[in-house]
Amino acid sequence: MTELQKPIVIGITGGSASGKTTVAHAIFEHFSKNSSIMLLEQDSYYKASDLPFAQRKLINYDHPLAFDTELLISDLKKLLRRESIDKPVYDYTIHNRSEETVHVEPKDVIILEGILILDDEELRNLMDIKVFVDTDDDIRVIRRIQRDMIERGRSLENIIQQYRATVKPMYHEFIEPTKRYADLIVPEGGENQVAIDLLATKIQAILNDRGLA
Numbered sequence: 738m739t740e741l742q743k744p745i746v747i748g749i750t751g752g753s754a755s756g757k758t759t760v761a762h763a764i765f766e767h768f769s770k771n772s773s774i775m776l777l778e779q780d781s782y783y784k785a786s787d788l789p790f791a792q793r794k795l796i797n798y799d800h801p802l803a804f805d806t807e808l809l810i811s812d813l814k815k816l817l818r819r820e821s822i823d824k825p826v827y828d829y830t831i832h833n834r835s836e837e838t839v840h841v842e843p844k845d846v847i848i849l850e851g852i853l854i855l856d857d858e859e860l861r862n863l864m865d866i867k868v869f870v871d872t873d874d875d876i877r878v879i880r881r882i883q884r885d886m887i888e889r890g891r892s893l894e895n896i897i898q899q900y901r902a903t904v905k906p907m908y909h910e911f912i913e914p915t916k917r918y919a920d921l922i923v924p925e926g927g928e929n930q931v932a933i934d935l936l937a938t939k940i941q942a943i944l945n946d947r948g949l950a
């Protein structure tokens with residue numbers, strides 16, 4: 738009976754460094770002891786590139802076409818059919834997909850997280866709950882500087898240049914407009930415990946309804 742139930746898909750989006758990953762991990766932690774749950778990052782589905790590093794650095798990574806959305810939809814549909822996937826691995830430090838993949842087994846709850854997951858209608862329609870993490874541009878840019886210098890091997894100059902050239906304009910052109918598709922808008926992300934608790938309650942209700950609890 739349990740194997741035949743459709744898994745629950747929670748989409749968590751918002752601008753870069755809004756707190757999407759932090760919210761996704763909080764939900765994951767909440768359910769991981771008692772439920773079968775997994776994270777699926779849209780970033781894993783950035784397109785691979787044959788261009789040299791100097792040119793890869795200049796790619797617009799905040800445009801919908803930077804992602805292999807076809808592969809992401811195909812993998813998500815497999816997980817919904819309770820089939821396993823070989824998830825690509827993305828390496829931000831080299832701006833490219835790594836040679837490796839990670840074998841992922843299907844789970845009852847799938848948390849899909851990324852800047853442009855609500856842009857594509859077909860992908861959007863696969864989600865049960867859509868969340869937009871809404872954090873002001875100035876806070877996000879400060880967080881991004883701190884994170885990208887430490888975790889993604891970037892210089893301050895490079896982060897500022899990329900932010901002005903693509904990150905900020907693409908946010909306003911493509912990401913922020915997807916807020917209208919969200920069921921829930923979470924201000925400030927990871928520290929918003931009330932929103933995380935509300936989300937957890939709703940997920941638990943769907944788990945109960947589908948007999949997955």
Ligand SMILES: Nc1ncnc2c1ncn2[C@@H]1O[C@H](COP(=O)(O)OP(=O)(O)O)[C@@H](O)[C@H]1O
Nearest residue numbers: 753754755756757758759880884925926927928
């Ligand atoms: N509410 C918050 N207050 C302070 N720092 C936060 C908050 N939410 C996230 N952060 C920090 O901001 C950075 C970006 O958060 P992250 O969740 O990785 O964002 P995203 O996945 O949207 O890019 C991380 O270093 C994280 O620890």
Ligand SMILES: O=c1ccn([C@@H]2O[C@H](COP(=O)(O)O)[C@@H](O)[C@H]2O)c(=O)[nH]1
Nearest residue numbers: 752753754780798799829832833852904
């Ligand atoms: O090669 C790359 C790929 C992506 N980026 C930037 O990453 C963010 C999305 O990740 P978040 O965790 O949501 O911040 C996006 O804004 C891209 O600009 C990159 O710099 N290089």
